[in-house]
Amino acid sequence: MKRTNINILILLIMFLVPMASRATVFGNINTVTVEDSAKINKLLNDAKAFEEKKDYQRAVEIVLSAMDLAEKVKYEYGKYKSYKALEILYRDAGKPMLSAKYKLKAINSQAKLEEINYDRDEKERLEKIEKEKVIRQQQEQLQREQEELKKKMDEIVNLENDKTISKSELERRKLEIQRKQMEIENKRQTISIQAQTINTANTQLSLTMQELATQKLQAKVYEDSLQITKKNEELANNEIEKQTLINYLLILGLSGLIILAAFFYRMYTVKKGIQDLLMQKNGEIETEKKRSDDLLLNILPQEVAEELKRTGKYESRYFDKVTVMFTDFKDFTKISEQVTPKKLVEDIDFIFRAFDDIMERNELEKIKTIGDAYLCVSGLPDTTTHNPMNVLKAATEIQDFIKELIEEKRKENQPFFDIRIGIHTGPLVAGIVGAKKFAFDIWGDTVNTAARMEQNCEPGKINLSGSTFKEVLTKVEYTYRGKVEAKNKGEIDMYYLNRIFEL
Secondary structure, eight states, X not given: OHHHHHHHHHHHHHHHHHHHHHHSXXXXXXXXXXXXXXHHHHHHHHHHHHHHTTOHHHHHHHHHHHHHHHHHTTOHHHHHHHHHHHHHHHHHTTOHHHHHHHHHHHHHHHHHHHHHHHHHHHHHHHHHHHHHHHHHHHHHHHHHHHHHHHHHHHHHHHHHTOTTSOHHHHHHHHHHHHHHHHHHHHHHHHHHHHHHHHHHHHHHHHHHHHHHHHHTHHHHHHHHHHHHHHHHHHHOHHHHHHHHHHHHHHHHHHHHHHXXXXXXXXHXXXXXXXXXXXXXXXXXXXXXXXXXXXXXXXXXXXXXXXXHHHHSSOOOEEEEEEEEEEEEETTHHXXXXXXXXXXXXXXXXXXXXXXXXXXXXXXXXXEEEETTEEEEEESOSSGGGOOHHHHHHHHHHHHHHHHHHHHHHHHTTOXXXXXXXXXXXXXXXXXXXXXXXXXXXXXXXXXXHHHHHHHTSOTTOEEEEHHHHHHHGGGEEEEEEEEEEETTTEEEEEEEEEEEOOO
């Protein structure tokens, strides 16, 4: 009985050893400890948590740590899982090149795992065959021993009838046969356990082989297809030769079509490339044209600029009635000596930019600045836009702006400019002169009279001529100054604008 237990223990060890080798971390050359496997899995789970928070950078750092540990302990399955995690992370992070890199690594790692598993299963299959051979030998030996035991039992039966054999000898032989029977029974149990072990291993091996077969299904289908094709070729060589010739002709024709299509496609892409380049250049030209147009409109009225672009010149024109406004700063030269040239230019630029905005709001055409003087007009180049009230509104806005600026300068104890504004209505000529650095300008007695209105104006006031006053008589509050002597003009009726009535 003791001997039987020992045999069973040996068989259990034979069964558990291969199972233990399967229980090691899959795909390793060296055994990976449970601690290392757990660390890698924990790192990958931590990375998954950061991935869900969209913190891809932190997730990638953790996965790289897991990958380094898997490479260090030669844990092929850990490397595979790390590669797959990096593939997904880089894909979600919008980095397709890195995602493709780790996808390829994952495929190679999976192939390596399959190769390792196949080698392991093949080794187990050979071991199974060897074990089955040993079992068959044991069964054959057991059969021979049973036949020998049967012969001895027959001899006992004969000896019982033989009176010459002593009773003690007969008992001894019976005991010997009983021991032999027990040994044979023990061997039978041993062989049965071994057979069960091999059957279990066969089942596991079968499952593993099925998994491997599933993973290589496409390759098997392709291989079967090649085998079927080969058999068909053997059965119908003549037909295949004809078909081959037809195929060659088809391939030749198809190749010609492909070459022709490639040629036309190349021509199309070249043409499209040229068209795209032309569109790009046209776009650049259009952008530059718009920039030059904007620059031109910044120095010329729109109608003048359009005619200049269309004909290359602008014909001077006579305008029956326009309203001209002239502004000038009092004691400009004196005050300019008290500040730096840079500060002076900055102040003038600030003021004239504000004037430009006022002109735009009131639909006036700025003509030019001359030093500290500012010249604008209403009624040209489009005569329908003439409105003396727009000029008066612009003048009052300038007056208010300068008053506010003076108050700020006084608070800061800085020198300031006060302004004189003169307005006159009458005919004039407008046009462009010169070939370089040309500018739109106006000439005539109306311009000179407007300048005299400004020169004979008190600082902070708006001085109107009689002709302008007649245009706005009922719409303004005024102070009549009487006839005032103007240089080279004689006596002229002048009026100070006090306020504009609400319209």
